[in-house]
Amino acid sequence: MNFEQDNTIQKLKLLFVLDKMEIPLTENNIIDICTSSNNWFSYLDVKEAMFELLDVKFICEEKVEGEETRYTITFDGRNCLSHFYYRIPQDMRERITAYAKENRMNLKRSQEYVSEYSKNPDGTYYVTLKIKEPILTSSLLEIKLKAPTRQSAVKASKKWTEKAPIIYENIYENLLDS
Numbered sequence: 001m002n003f004e005q006d007n008t009i010q011k012l013k014l015l016f017v018l019d020k021m022e023i024p025l026t027e028n029n030i031i032d033i034c035t036s037s038n039n040w041f042s043y044l045d046v047k048e049a050m051f052e053l054l055d056v057k058f059i060c061e062e063k064v065e066g067e068e069t070r071y072t073i074t075f076d077g078r079n080c081l082s083h084f085y086y087r088i089p090q091d092m093r094e095r096i097t098a099y100a101k102e103n104r105m106n107l108k109r110s111q112e113y114v115s116e117y118s119k120n121p122d123g124t125y126y127v128t129l130k131i132k133e134p135i136l137t138s139s140l141l142e143i144k145l146k147a148p149t150r151q152s153a154v155k156a157s158k159k160w161t162e163k164a165p166i167i168y169e170n171i172y173e174n175l176l177d178s
Helices: 005-021 027-036 043-055 075-087 090-112 150-175
Strands: 059-062 070-073 113-119 125-132 139-147
Touching: 005 027, 005 043, 005 059, 005 070, 005 075, 005 090, 027 043, 027 090, 043 059, 070 075, 090 113, 090 125, 090 150, 113 150, 125 150, 139 150
Parallel strands: none
Antiparallel strands: 059 070, 113 125, 125 139
């Protein structure tokens, strides 16, 4: 293990965040969680810790074509964390654990229930709604709708994150369930 004393705690905290979130996270997710949302790190500290943890293979990249790279803790990272987690102050561990419990599902939904819209030449919008399976490179479900206005396209996109599981269940039951 090649940790410098001054940033060992930062790297351990980042490993703890990835462990508690239990889902692969994009770099932007990690930066947002650790800086903007919680002020646990500075931007540069997060970037440095990520680089060094990747270098020693305590975190790894998961690349999926057409998507942002996601990062997750490795077995070696978990092993290191299990030996040194006590060096992270207890109140920090509690805050990270509480944040993960409160926000894990929202982050998971934002990665799995994806929506986008684009303007058509006639002024209408195509709205593409997807449910992505984390392990698969293709979509589990993809729906394309034509919306009359940008406002209705935005509204459909916003509702998708909340309604996707219900819509999928409904389609599945009505079309595939016997």
